[in-house]
Amino acid sequence: MSSVDVRLQSQLPKIKPMHGVNNGPVCYGGCIDVSHLYRDISIPWVRLHDPNWPHPREVDIPQIFPDFDADPDDPNSYDFRRTDTYLQSVLQTGARIVYRLGVSIEHTPIKYFTKPPKDFQKWADICAHVIRHYNQEWADGFQYGITHWEIWNEPDIGALMWDGSFEQYLELYKVAATTIKHCDASVKVGGYAAADPGSDKVRQFMAFCRDEKLPLDFMSWHAYTSATSLIEQCAGIIRRLLDEHGFSQAESHLNEWNLMTPEDWAVWTPGAENFRRSVFERQKGAVGASFVAAVLTVLQDAPVDVANYYDGQPSALFCGLFDYYGVPQKSWYAMKAFSELLKYPYRAAVDVHAEQEGIFALAAYDPSCATAAVLVSNYECSDSICNICVEGLQQGNKQRGIVRLIDDNNSLDIAAEAQLSSSMQHLEIDLPMHSVALLTIDS
Numbered sequence: 001m002s003s004v005d006v007r008l009q010s011q012l013p014k015i016k017p018m019h020g021v022n023n024g025p026v027c028y029g030g031c032i033d034v035s036h037l038y039r040d041i042s043i044p045w046v047r048l049h050d051p052n053w054p055h056p057r058e059v060d061i062p063q064i065f066p067d068f069d070a071d072p073d074d075p076n077s078y079d080f081r082r083t084d085t086y087l088q089s090v091l092q093t094g095a096r097i098v099y100r101l102g103v104s105i106e107h108t109p110i111k112y113f114t115k116p117p118k119d120f121q122k123w124a125d126i127c128a129h130v131i132r133h134y135n136q137e138w139a140d141g142f143q144y145g146i147t148h149w150e151i152w153n154e155p156d157i158g159a160l161m162w163d164g165s166f167e168q169y170l171e172l173y174k175v176a177a178t179t180i181k182h183c184d185a186s187v188k189v190g191g192y193a194a195a196d197p198g199s200d201k202v203r204q205f206m207a208f209c210r211d212e213k214l215p216l217d218f219m220s221w222h223a224y225t226s227a228t229s230l231i232e233q234c235a236g237i238i239r240r241l242l243d244e245h246g247f248s249q250a251e252s253h254l255n256e257w258n259l260m261t262p263e264d265w266a267v268w269t270p271g272a273e274n275f276r277r278s279v280f281e282r283q284k285g286a287v288g289a290s291f292v293a294a295v296l297t298v299l300q301d302a303p304v305d306v307a308n309y310y311d312g313q314p315s316a317l318f319c320g321l322f323d324y325y326g327v328p329q330k331s332w333y334a335m336k337a338f339s340e341l342l343k344y345p346y347r348a349a350v351d352v353h354a355e356q357e358g359i360f361a362l363a364a365y366d367p368s369c370a371t372a373a374v375l376v377s378n379y380e381c382s383d384s385i386c387n388i389c390v391e392g393l394q395q396g397n398k399q400r401g402i403v404r405l406i407d408d409n410n411s412l413d414i415a416a417e418a419q420l421s422s423s424m425q426h427l428e429i430d431l432p433m434h435s436v437a438l439l440t441i442d443s
Contacts, residue, residue: 001383001385001386001387002352002353002354002355002356002359002378002381002383002385002386002387003352003353003354003386003387003388003389004350004351004352004353004359004361004374004376004386004387004388004389005350005351005352005353005389005391006348006349006350006361006363006372006374006388006389006390006391006392007348007349007350007351007391007392008348008363008365008367008372008390008391008392008393009391009392010348010349011346011347011348011365011367012346012347012348012349013346013347014342014344014345014346014347014364015300015341015342015344015347015362015364016299016300017042017044017342018296018299018300018304018306018307019041019043019044019296019307019309019335019338019339020043020044020045020046020047020095020255020306020307020308020309021038021043021045021046021047021308021309021310021311021312021321022046022047022048022049022050022255022256022308022309022310022311022312022313023046023047023048023049023050023051023052023311023312023313024038024046024048024051024086024087024089024090024093024312024313025037025038025089025090025093025312025313025314026086026089026313027052027313027314027315028052028314028315029052032314032325032326033089033326034314034322034326034328035089035092035093037321037322037326037328037332038093038094038095038312039093039094040336040339041332041335041336041338041339042094042339042342043093043094043095043312044095044096045095045096045097045098045306045307045308046090046093046095046096046097046098046308046312047097047098047100047150047255047256047308048086048087048090048097048098048099048100049100049104049153049193049256050104050105050311051086051104051313052313052315056103056104057082058082058083058085058086059083059086059099059100060102060103060104060113061101061102061103061123061126061127061130062103062112062113063079063082063083064078064079064080064083064126064130065077065078065079065126066079068117068118068119068122072122072125072126072129073125073129075138075139075140078129078130078133078139080133080139080141084142087134087144091144096146096147096148097144097146097148098148098149098150098253098255098306098308099130099134099146099148099149099150100150100152100153100193101127101130101149101150101151101152101176102150102151102152102153103152103153103161105153105154105160105161106159106160106161107160107268111159111160111163114159114160114161114162114163115163115164116162116163116164116168116169116172117172120171120172120175120176121175121179123172123175123176124172124175124176124178124179124180125179127149127151127176127179127180128179128180128182128183128184131146131149131180131183131184131187132183132184134146135184135187136184146187147186147187147188148187148188148190148217148218148253148306149180149187149188149189149190150189150190150191150193150218150220150255151172151173151176151177151189151190151191151192152169152172152173152191152192152193153192153193154192154193154194154195154222155169155192156192156194156195156196156199156201157195166201166204169192170204170205170208173191173192173205173208173209173214174208174212174214176189177189177214177215177216178214178215181215188217188218188251189215189216189217189218190216190217190218190219190220190250190251190253191205191216191219191220192205192220193220193221193222193255193256194219194220194221194222195222197221197222197223197234197237197238198234198237202219202221202237202238202241203241203245206219206241206242206245206247207245209245209247210245210246210247216242216247216250217250217251218250218251218252218253218305218306219238219242219247219250219251219252219253220253220254220255221234221238221252221253221254221255222254222255222256222257222310223254223256223257224256224257224258224259224260224310225257225259225260225261226259226260226261226291228291228294228295228298228360228379231254231257231295231298231299231302232298232302234254235252235254235299235302235303235304236302236303238252238303239252239303251305251306252303252304252305252306253304253305253306253307253308254299254304254306254307254308255306255307255308256308256310257295257307257308257309257310258283258309258310258311258318258320259282259283259287259288259291259292259320260279264279267279267280280317280318280320283318283320283331284319284320284321284323284329284330284331285329285330285331285408286330286406286407286408286434286435287434288320288329288330288331288334289329289330289331289333289334289406289434289435289436290334290377290378290379290406290433290434290435290436291331291377291379292309292320292331292334292335292338293334293337293338293360293375293377293379293406293436294360294377294379296334296335296338296362297360297361297362297375297377298360300347300362309321309335314326320332321335328411330406330411333406333411333412333436334377334406334436336412337375337404337406337412337436337438338362338375340373340375340438340440341362341363341364341373341375342364343364343373344364344365344366344371344372344373345365345366345368346364346365346366346367347362347363347364347365348363348364348365348372348392349363350362350363350374354381354383355383356380356381356382356383357380357381358378358379358380358381358433359376359377359378359379359381359386360376360377360379361374361375361376361377362374362375363375365392369442369443370393370394370397370399370442370443371440371441371442371443372390372440372441373438373439373440373441374388374390374437374438374439374440374441375436375437375438375439376388376431376436376437376438376439377435377436377437378431378432378433378434378435378436379433379434380433381433382433384430384431384432384433385428385429385430385431386428386429386430386431386437387426387427387428387429388426388427388428388429388439389425389426389427390420390425390427390441391425393420393421393422393425393441394422394443395422397421397422397443398419398420398421399419399420399421399441399442399443400417400418400419400420400441400442400443401417401418401419401420401427401439401440401441402414402416402417402439402440403415403416403417403418403427403429403437403438403439404437404438404440405431405435405436405437405438406435406436406437406438407432407434407435407436412438415429415437416429420441427439
């Protein structure tokens with residue numbers, strides 16, 4: 001039997017809202033809109049990369065500025081219309097935006113936009129005008145106050161994203177970051193959305209920014225893994241390197257993550273259609289839900305400032321939150337359960353005791369009205385019996401405890417109810433591997 005001991009009187013800082021996503025709630029030309037489901041779980045951050053994948057028509061620089069030979073100072077050289085509409089759909093959910101300046105990934109044999117821009121300064125000037133459009137009303141624009149601007153994405157994976165040398169990317173970052181700060185010193189610039197946060201390129205990038213005295217307000221990196229420990233390890237590496245290179249104030253952004261094993265990358269192999277379906281359906285199902293809840297728990301104590309699950313938009317692939325039709329999946333319900341804890345002003349201390357690893361727990365508490373919530377994920381533990389012990393309930397009061405489950409058969413459905421009191425604090429639940437429980441306690 002595993003046990004989760006919750007100490008409500010240990011009032012820790014409020015739980016960090018780490019359930020950001022990539023891309024907005026509208027997909028397939030506006031046919032599918034899950035804005036209400038974004039709002040329901042209070043998505044805090046939306047990073048824009050590969051929107052409407054695999055048919056990107058918004059956000060990317062070549063879509064906004066289609067003729068690179070045109071005059072970057074002329075508003076008529078830009079087509080903001082589709083991107084305006086797209087950004088409005090994101091902001092209407094209440095989320096903040098991390099805007100990736102660059103292009104979407106290209107899996108096609110011919111690469112159309114992933115080669116380095118032929119004129120780095122001109123490309124940077126175009127980016128500055130995009131920022132002015134969305135923050136300074138340039139070209140019939142807006143005052144959105146978008147703070148975070150990311151320069152390119154994953155230049156370390158080759159031609160799929162950057163068909164040039166890494167040294168060329170460093171030069172592009174230098175020109176773009178300097179130009180953007182000259183345009184608006186108040187915004188934050190960063191990169192490089194590292195696909196491999198343990199690579200020597202990360203150290204090379206930070207050293208370059210230090211030596212060239214370049215702005216680096218946030219370092220972004222990615223983790224596709226089935227091991228929560230790897231995410232913790234990478235978060236520690238990024239934070240340590242930032243500090244060592246003089247960027248102690250820079251934020252750490254895990255702005256792509258999802259459940260993937262090394263073997264799962266065979267999804268792109270011709271003839272792997274059945275395997276492909278199993279991988280992406282696993283992300284959306286009970287396994288993915290337990291992983292989501294586990295990662296959101298781990299991130300509370302990891303040195304990460306912003307996190308963005310890949311992907312939020314309701315598409316057929318790589319979106320673990322919705323299906324093709326916009327129906328919320330098990331992993332969305334895991335984020336829903338996590339978002340419930342954000343309604344409480346304090347995090348409560350939690351100790352997990354189990355013979356096997358794989359149980360993750362997080363709790364929150366409001367002493368003013370004696371209410372609490374406990375999130376428990378059994379991601380990898382074969383022991384299905386979990387005993388939740390809550391210390392610090394109000395003396396003499398009976399409080400109602402409701403357990404909701406996420407598993408193959410439940411999507412936050414009520415599984416058990418009990419009366420809890422200062423003298424009866426234990427609740428035993430059946431929590432098999434790859435399931436999530438949300439216990440709420442109210443008066």
